[in-house]
Amino acid sequence: MANNKTPKGKQSKKQFNFYWIYVTIGVLLIALNLFSYSSGSQKVTWDKFVNEMLREQEVSRLVVVNNELIVEIFLTKEALEAEKYKDLKKGTFSNSGSPQFYLSIGSVDQFSRDLNRVQEDLPETAQVNPEYDQRKNWTGEILSWVLPIVIMIGLWVFIMKRMSGGTGGPGGQIFNIGKSKATLFDKEKNVKVSFNDVAGLDEAKVEIQEIVEFLKNPKKYTELGAKIPKGALLVGPPGTGKTLLAKAVAGEAQVPFFSLSGSDFVEMFVGVGASRVRDLFKQAKEKAPAIIFIDEIDAIGRARGKGAAQGGNDERENTLNQLLTEMDGFGSNSGIIILGATNRAEILDRALLRPGRFDRQISVDLPELNERKQIFKVHVKTLKIDNTVDIEFLSKQTPGFSGADIANICNEAALIAARRDKKAIDQQDFLDAIDRVIGGLEKKNKIITSDEKKVIAFHEAGHAAVSWLVKFANPLVKVTIVPRGRSLGAAWYLPEERQITTTEQLMDEMCAALGGRAAEEIIFGKISTGALSDLEKITKQAYAMVSIYGLNDKVGNISYYDSTGQNEYSFSKPYSEKTGQLIDEEVSKMIEAAYVRTKGILLERKEELTKLAELLLEKEVIFKEDVENIFGKRPVEFDVERVEKLKLEQIIADKETSRQLAQEAEEKKEAEEKKKEEETAEASKKS
Numbered sequence: 001m002a003n004n005k006t007p008k009g010k011q012s013k014k015q016f017n018f019y020w021i022y023v024t025i026g027v028l029l030i031a032l033n034l035f036s037y038s039s040g041s042q043k044v045t046w047d048k049f050v051n052e053m054l055r056e057q058e059v060s061r062l063v064v065v066n067n068e069l070i071v072e073i074f075l076t077k078e079a080l081e082a083e084k085y086k087d088l089k090k091g092t093f094s095n096s097g098s099p100q101f102y103l104s105i106g107s108v109d110q111f112s113r114d115l116n117r118v119q120e121d122l123p124e125t126a127q128v129n130p131e132y133d134q135r136k137n138w139t140g141e142i143l144s145w146v147l148p149i150v151i152m153i154g155l156w157v158f159i160m161k162r163m164s165g166g167t168g169g170p171g172g173q174i175f176n177i178g179k180s181k182a183t184l185f186d187k188e189k190n191v192k193v194s195f196n197d198v199a200g201l202d203e204a205k206v207e208i209q210e211i212v213e214f215l216k217n218p219k220k221y222t223e224l225g226a227k228i229p230k231g232a233l234l235v236g237p238p239g240t241g242k243t244l245l246a247k248a249v250a251g252e253a254q255v256p257f258f259s260l261s262g263s264d265f266v267e268m269f270v271g272v273g274a275s276r277v278r279d280l281f282k283q284a285k286e287k288a289p290a291i292i293f294i295d296e297i298d299a300i301g302r303a304r305g306k307g308a309a310q311g312g313n314d315e316r317e318n319t320l321n322q323l324l325t326e327m328d329g330f331g332s333n334s335g336i337i338i339l340g341a342t343n344r345a346e347i348l349d350r351a352l353l354r355p356g357r358f359d360r361q362i363s364v365d366l367p368e369l370n371e372r373k374q375i376f377k378v379h380v381k382t383l384k385i386d387n388t389v390d391i392e393f394l395s396k397q398t399p400g401f402s403g404a405d406i407a408n409i410c411n412e413a414a415l416i417a418a419r420r421d422k423k424a425i426d427q428q429d430f431l432d433a434i435d436r437v438i439g440g441l442e443k444k445n446k447i448i449t450s451d452e453k454k455v456i457a458f459h460e461a462g463h464a465a466v467s468w469l470v471k472f473a474n475p476l477v478k479v480t481i482v483p484r485g486r487s488l489g490a491a492w493y494l495p496e497e498r499q500i501t502t503t504e505q506l507m508d509e510m511c512a513a514l515g516g517r518a519a520e521e522i523i524f525g526k527i528s529t530g531a532l533s534d535l536e537k538i539t540k541q542a543y544a545m546v547s548i549y550g551l552n553d554k555v556g557n558i559s560y561y562d563s564t565g566q567n568e569y570s571f572s573k574p575y576s577e578k579t580g581q582l583i584d585e586e587v588s589k590m591i592e593a594a595y596v597r598t599k600g601i602l603l604e605r606k607e608e609l610t611k612l613a614e615l616l617l618e619k620e621v622i623f624k625e626d627v628e629n630i631f632g633k634r635p636v637e638f639d640v641e642r643v644e645k646l647k648l649e650q651i652i653a654d655k656e657t658s659r660q661l662a663q664e665a666e667e668k669k670e671a672e673e674k675k676k677e678e679e680t681a682e683a684s685k686k687s
Contacts, residue, residue, distance in 0.1 A: 041072070044101045049073065050118050053101075054128070058082075062115075062130040063099070064108055071111065071130070072099035108132070183259045184283075193247040199378040200371030200403070201241055207232065207362045208245055211337055212253045215289050229359040230328060231338035233297075235345040236364030239404030242341040245364070246293045249339065256287040262299030265319050273300065273319030281326045281336070288335030297340040303349045320349060328356045346563070366402055369395055375403050379410040386424040394430055397477070399495045409433045435492070439484035446483045454617065455520060456481050459530050460489040461613035462519025462602060463512060467493065468627050468634055469601055472508035475634070480621040488530065503551050510538045510594040511601070518598040519609060538594070542587040547575075552586050555579075605631065 044053075053059050058079035063072040079085060085100075105111040112130070119127045195205055214221055214228050221228070234242040250257040258280065265273040284290045300319050327338060340358060342348065352358065367375060372395040380389070398406060412433035417425040436442075448456070460479050467473040474493035481489040517531040545551040548561040560574045573580060602609055608630050615630070616622050628634070 041099050041102045044073070044103055046103065046114075049101070049103055053079075054118065055122065055126075057122075057126040059128050062128050064105075064111065064130050064132050065135050069105050069107070071103040071105055073101040073103060075100050184256060184287075193244070193251045195248045195252060197378065198241060198244055198248050199374035200367045201245065201364060202371075204234070204245060204362050204364050207360060208249055209252075212249055215253050215255050215291070215337070218289075228335075228337065230356060231340065231358040232360040232362055233345070233353070233358040234339065234341040234362050234364050236343060237366055237402060238343050239402035240364045240366060241403045242343075242364050243295055244403070246295070246339055246341060249291060250293070253291055256284070256290040258284055258290065258292045260294060262294055262296045262301070265300050266316070271315075271318070273315060274322035277319060277322040277326055284336045289337075290335065291337050291339060293339040293341070295341050297352075298342045298344045298347055301340075301342070301348045301352050303347060320352070324349075324351055324357065366400060367406075369399075372398055372401065372406060375406045376410070379407050383410060383414055384424050386426050388427040389425065389430060390427060393427075394434070396494055397431070397434055405437065409437055412436055435484065438492075439487060439490050441484065443483040448483070448488070452488075453481065454613075455524065455528055456489045456530065457616045458519045458523050458609070458613045459516035459528075460491055461609055461616055462515035462517075463491045464515075464622075464627055465519070465605060465609050465612060465631065466515030466598055466601055467491070467512040468631055469605065470508040470511055472502075472505040473512040474509070476624055476627055478621060478623045479616060479627075481616055482620055487533070503545070506541060506545055506551070507590075507594060510541060510591070511598045513538050514591075514595050514598045515602065518595060518602050519613075522599060522602050522606060523610070523613075538591060539587070542590050543583070545590065546583050546586050552590070554586055555583060 053073065053075070056079075058075050059073060060076040061072075061074035063074070064070075065072065075085065080100075115130065195209065198205060211229060211232060218228065234245060236242055246259070250259065260280070265276050280292065284292055300316055300323065302316070302320075304317050304320065338358070345353075345361070353361070373391055376391045376394055380391070394409075398409065401409075409430065410433075413425050413429040416432050416436070417429045420429075422429070460481055464476055464479045467476050474495045477492040477494050479489075479491045484490055513534045514531075516534055517527055520527050520530070546555050548559050550557040550559050562574070575583070611630050612622070612627065615626060619626075
């Protein structure tokens, strides 16, 4: 956090703003122009001038200013001594050289006629002959050509200040656009984040801590001949803590730390990116030893030469070339370590990843069970929780969650507890927060008919029953038919932590996903659109089993997965049309076989399925204990011989039917072709 306090003995002086000079000059010119006659002189009306001044013989002179259409009125000395004009003595223009009053006129001719008409009744000694004076308004003329110039100069200075963007500090101009936008963290801007704030990621922290230790105590390594690593690249999914690790490095290293994003190098002007890279390393060399952290480095580190047909960005490639040169070129960058972070390492240029530039690639993966437990403990430190909160259970309930997801769950739990006016956060608040994050907001007021609700109940009961009865499906936690988010019902499971998955496990999970549709068909004799998400899930899973993991006998031990991501935007598939047709057929057979098996399981336990659905309609939410009361203990081994036999018979029957239909179609086609050939031959003989 930046320390903005002024050092002792030094008082911050505000710099004088030159804009005030322009403002003052403009105000003075306008004031001189507008108040040239009103300063000291008082305006009078025609009636007052005639009745109270002229006829009272108090006027000594009248000066008509033609260009201004103003009549200046000078009073006699006797009139000035009168009581009614005593206020004029206090004014600045009370002497005879300045007019005491002025009169605005429409035209000079009209004023002359009106004045002559009024003075006909006056004696000759009381008549006043007007003087005519042709004056030029020098103030107005000067203002007319000076003011536009002043405005133009002011606009030019303002635009230059704005275009500099503050990159060059006070007085910066547009040419400073090539300066680096990196934020410097040093002793004055102390970062409070340390490695103690980073939960989990033990292996990544060891690698990063070694870099920090090298900067703090380099002799320990150089005495053995070791060289400081040039850079480390943090790679992992979003929300796993890459930027948090970099903040911890800034807080622990106690050396200058330059932080910026890859997009900070991107600009519409040519050459700006490369210029900012040069300026960044120049600043780092001046403060070496130092660390440079580039977040989202894939913004400038994408592999060169890709997408030339769509129009390659040469400016981005120039920026990358300059970065490569600065990281490991002929120049000396000793004492500078570069940290990069990205979640798309597969698209980075190979030259950027080689040793000598990024010597280490540190994987920051999604946290495992124990790491999630540590992350929960870090985030609940600032929360007021009670004794019912089970961190172990919450860690098991959140497989595949990143650190950012867990932080969001803890915050949601606190919000839910506050909404319920609780003094502390309990276990139920955390469970509701997990449901909120996974499934979305509850929609209890959503309009659902009784028939639809019954279909939903049997659908969710089908999921729960199959997942309970098959061996390798994830254990059930609870089932609900309360709409949440876009789903009309949901089932929550407690996945086990495993690194590899067998074919049997995948098939059991597929059966559990198909349990909802199978239950609808068994109970109602028809199916609905409610299984969309289930079908999407199992279709992707089946295609992965056949074309990626090599778990199909006919396709064989072949994987068409591209880990480099080079074929991500390719319009061609990595296999032939015939192979693609075979993959489609095998995927269809696999899904249909799982569906037949699922229907067989539910037909065996149709009575219990109905009880579970009726209980779900009554309570809307049921838990593991309710399923156990109906179906009994979950079997360790499930005898599926009869179901497997039924499945095989169904597959064989379907296959035989398909073969017969194909054979009949082929025979019909051959007969038609033979008939056409005979007709053609007979026609040729006749001709």
